[in-house]
Amino acid sequence: MKILKIMFKNSMRHKLRTSLTILGISVAVIAFIVMRSIVSAWDVGVEAAAADRVIVRNSVSFIFPIPYAYKDKLEKIDGVKRVTWANWFGGVYKEKENFFGRLAVDHNTFLDVYPEFLITPDEKKMFMDDIQSCIIGEATANQFNIKKGDIVTLQGDIYPGNWDFKVAAVYKPRDKITDATGMYFRWDYLNERLEKESPDRANDAGWYVLQVNDPKQIAAISQKVDNYFKNSAAATKTESERAFNQGFISSSSAILTAMNVVSFVIIGIIMLVLGNTMIMSARERTREYSVLKTLGFSGKHLTGLILGESLLISLIGGTVGLLLGEMVVTGLGQVVPKTIFPLLEVTTLNIILAMVAALLTGFIASIFPIHKAVNTKIVDGFRFVG
């Protein structure tokens, strides 16, 4: 038998109390991990947006278009490297619930402005040569078993009719935070058909995307664009892609800050839960500690016993919480759209934070009981009446 065995036996002395403490720590760690992951995912979302892209949209609403004629004027603005544009197509692929983004884009500039969509030169050539071609994200292609060369038919709603597209490429995302679900086809194809079928809707862009030379110039360029079109047919609202992407949740940044704070408050709560358990246990064992000291066991031995038990409990609680927390986050990642949180996952940093927090908790929770056990005089321990 070793001192370690006494430690294990001690921790199992009140099975219910120990289990509840472990459960408490687990729940706290789950909450911690989920909150931290959301906060981290949000940070990633902000970073995922390319720093050099600027979105120009109709100042009234995103659903109103901007004339194609703006393109030349935008290209002439100082600091603008490239101009591309897109229209939200909508439509239905087979079933209504098969949702993925479908956009008409300018094939000449799109892939340059969005380098995170990876296709081969051959595929690019096909996209350039065939007006009816499209590219589709890997995730969507896998989901619907779509292959290069297939014909994908969309039923238009915003733009009525049946629309056939030939898959020129299944694009790969450059990194984990790139959206691999989109379908992009050629804007000139859309526009040609509109000129024939409903000419009054032709020659409109849903929005423009400007690629700028220097991200530091974004504010100035945005200002210039909006001033330029202030009194035109369609006034514009221009902002960085970052601001645009996160626009609707940036208003909830206060919530995220709160989450961040709460996630650390939770650690304080675990400390109290575990501290309480450890203090109760140590109090009950006052006499036993006196017996051990009488037999010649030192303060170091008692420290080992108490610290070990505290760390054991916090470690089990932390590990269980981490595993369950990971499952919750993975589940959330599957339901929350990628556009909100491109990468909802438990990061190594957050795993380390949670484990450090759990261990720190175990450590801190044992300080008082250790101090008490070590410094109580043997004779006082024997006279102690719990």
Next chain:
Amino acid sequence: MSTLIEVTNLQKSYWRNNIEIPVLNKLNLGVESGEFLALMGPSGSGKTTLLNLIAGIDRPTEGKITIDGSDIAKMSESNLAKWRSANIGFIFQFYNLIPVLTAYENVELPLLLTKLKKDERKKHVETALTIVGLGDRMHHSPKQLSGGQEQRVAIARAIVTDPLILVADEPTGDLDKNSATEILNLMEKLNKEYKKTIVMVTHDPHAAERAGRILHLEKGELVKETV
């Protein structure tokens, strides 16, 4: 016989709320090697205090305690702890076994601080438990034992390191008459056969009768000696 325990001018006070509570007053006492000494006296007379001082789990306010030639009042806390584990076996009124450990493990406890290997420890533990007549109850937990059996485990724990001195504070105080007799027989055996020096505090005149000498303590002073 030589003097094993020598107590000179021993004084002990406790303080409560800055008020001094004198417990032992200029006490002198010698215990021969191999003696079985009983300490009697009214409640609060300082018997436990004296025993704890001799056993080195409490410190005197003044005076000298020499045991087997060493002045234990002068030892550092850690040296005293080592000295205790080598020289003193403790027997308490309420047994003070560790409830989560089996009889075997309780007896093994003091040996964990020695350099003995596992199988050597096993030999010692089994010997001690056999001496107290519990060779067949080694793996019972304290909860599964009677009071008398628990006290015998405690005695096995006290003798497993083969100490010079056994101190016992009312070892039969919590036991029925039969169990008490068994425990006293055992202690007598340890004194006579195993040559242990025993200092035992007791309220029970029958228990005291087993000792070779009875000292009476009153208000922190030795008042009477019966042989």
